[in-house]
Amino acid sequence: MTQAEYDPGPRLAHAGSIHLGTPDLERSLRFYRDLLGMEVVEQISGTAYLRGYQELTHHSLILTQQAEATVNAYSFRVQRPQDVELFASRFEEQGITTLEIPKAQVAGRGEAVRFLVPGSEHPFELYYDIERPLAPPEISSKLLSNSSRRRGLGVRRLDHINLQTSPTTVDEAEGWLRESLGFKRREILRVPELLIASWLSVTPQVHDVAIGVSADEQTGRFHHVAFNIENFHDLLTAADQMRDLDIEWGAGPGKHGIGQAMYLYVHDPGSGHRVELYSGGYLILDPEWRTLEWTPNLEHGATWYGHSLDTGPGGSFLSTTPSAGLEL
Template sequence: MPESAYDPGPQVAYAGSINLGTPDLERSLWFFRDVLGMEVVAQSGGVAYLRGYQELVHHSLVLTQQDEARVNSYGFRVKRKQDVELFHKQFESEGVQSVELAAGDEIGRGEAVRFLVPGSEHPFEFYYDIERPLAEESLRSKLPSNSSRRRGLGVRRLDHINLQTSAGTVNEAENWLRSSLGFRRREFAMLPQAPDVILASWLSVTPQVHDLAIGVSADDEPGRFHHVAFNVENFHDVLRAADEIRDLDIAYGHGPGKHGIGQAMYLYVHDPGSGHRIELYSGGYHIFDPDWAALEWKLPELEFGQTWYGDVLDVGPGGQFLSTSPSAGLTK
């Protein structure tokens, strides 16, 4: 078959953005802009758009002033412009309710399609077109691969998103993400007390171990958000963040430490304006093998998967690390 005749169908390119609702927009802006060093690209009507210093597109983070601290959307960029419409048609054929969003629904972004993941009910938005504005002159870097100068704790980009849902829906959601959206399972664990139910699955469409993770929520509810991870350059940056955040009025989560799963260093903190969990994430390995076989973690080694070294995550009964935030529905 000629190469020009091959069409792989619609595909997801990467995890592109997240829209976090915050009851205190100014406090959240201080955290992401002044502490983490993200650039505010636009702000209008109680909504702010930010990006890391190595993100050339308009934004990866949207902060929305609202009463409830919830996640309004999880954004994924697709590989081609036509993939937005092709995914929309695919969802219609599968009976997945979706709505079209006009260009400009988020500033700087083109038309999109919004839907709820079957089973987990997380609100995803797929888009392709997004502007690439230059930073204001005072923030520009001499490096053309950087959208702005490195500032604050040096957030480079959005790395991955971690979602949770009920034990009764996690298998359906994880399977749909793989079969309908093309995510590949990289590492996973099953519930020890229910070995046919997924405890957690790390999925990607890029060489990363995960662009998206999904697992069982402690409250056994669908549509839960555990954390969003932002990438920093190296392990020293994580240690510096841990040191500096101790001096600030910010809820310190867990870490610094290193995951066995993905093999990256982590530090979990909470946005002081909303309480949403934020991970600062560095390192990890990449997967280039086209025939990669997913790695299963079982007890007792699973504890090394969560924490290879460093601050142990309190994942037992009542552990704060298991707390989550709610997500919006089909409409924001």
Template sequence: MAAEIAKLGHTALVTPNMEKSLWFFRDVIGLEEVDHQGDTVFLRAWGDWEHHTLSLTPGSEARVDHMAWRAKQASDVDLFAEQLKAQGTPIQWIEPGEEKGQGRAIRFRLPNGYPFEIYYDIEKPKAPEDKKSRLKNNVYRPSNGIAPRRIDHVNVWTSNPGEVHQWLSDNMGFKMRESVRLSNGFVAGGWMSVTPLVHDIGVMLDPKGQSSRLHHLAYYMDNVTDILRAADILREYNIPLEMGGPGRHGISQAFFLYVKDPGSGHRLELFSGGYLIFDPDWEPIEWSEQELDSGLIWYGPQGSMEDTTPC
């Protein structure tokens, strides 16, 4: 039986200004501070059950330490390790507790350099009594800052997206949901998932030709009104809104708001709407180069967001 990925687990970021990044993600965005390990701080949204969906670690420059994916069962971690070693991909074993709250895991890099982690065992701590939701199917009461519900996806840039799309499909079971094909036949972007979400990861062409950069990580808001409220909160703190404010993507049909962590420059997308895919015979939707403007921005602000942080 082939090993399978269940979902996106967390993103581990390094920041040159830990104090400001923690203020941004905890006090303004409203992620809950869960735990510490040395200088690393672990956070999650009020609807996230796992120990953490984001970690922040101080460092000399902004970068991505790893993007983590949860396997469908514990034995899949070993199966992925065997599969990767068989094709010549170096792996690093992470022992239980080495990343706090998490069991045994593997870390490796995709051919273009993206740093991935695969794990299964993870703690699911309860919220403190003074923050605990009375709804048994929630973790926290949503009461702090912008307060997104849960982690949603990551978006990464590379010089050859098609190569990464194929690798993710062949080795981790990702399915293409939507894509952009240029007039010369080159696939410039793909939105892929292992869940019913329209994408757990987006892999896009880097116009600067770099092989592995994080464009953004995304957290999910329940509705577009929450996106507008988020814009108001960010402006109250004098934090610039990228491209001037919220809009809607054609691809994924989602409402969006982009903002940068002022401590690191890591980009965050607050994401709402979209659609779910349940059809087992889903046919990927392809957008042409001539349709690209509508695909990226259905309506809302226009602008460029080419600067990203290294993986």
């Protein structure tokens, strides 16, 4: 086979968007749009599409008014247009049920394939085509790499998604994400007999997605979505404002040992979904990267310094929200 004929097969590009159901859309919008500074690109009959100020594509966050605070979809963009169909064929060979999501169903996005991750049962959607709308003149930026001017607390982009599943399915789900979707294992937390959590990426980030064990031992659980902000000072400003506005606190501010980013966890007031504001971290450029393994005895994994995560029995940091099934 010549170099021109080589085909690496279907691959993911990055975490594209998350679709959150919220019982109070207007309250959620005040949080993401007015406080965090995300741009509402489009709003159609109970569903709003938002993006950070350095995201040039249509959206990274979808909010839908609905009775239950459920995550409707976790979406990832693929590398090439044909990869959507190639992944669908791969899943069919594995006996995984898939749904075709037509172009008209999600504003600004092309056709997608939807399926449940084997083991964890999280609803993933893979797509390639997505529109790149310009911001309206009143918020547009002269910086060509920005989709709009920085506003509010300055969310730049979607950073990563954190999933949880039962102790009996975490190995299956984490292995499938690596073997079938091409995620690379960057750091893990393990006890001798159990994988507690794994940080996985298809980009140079430490993680585009993380998956771990849920405290309630259920599958399909959502722990948090992380949005990237520019620097540590911005995160401390966010902490100050969140306290002043009585936004429900999660944990932080502090710095993770795993990933080395500074964090602040809060909850969307409209839905209760956990949101992490995330800044810093490191990039992995080494093609021979060896997975870093932490154990509970290495005390600085979760918190290098700052406000420790409440991970003891009954701790609030362990709470999760549910995900939708195959069909919405």
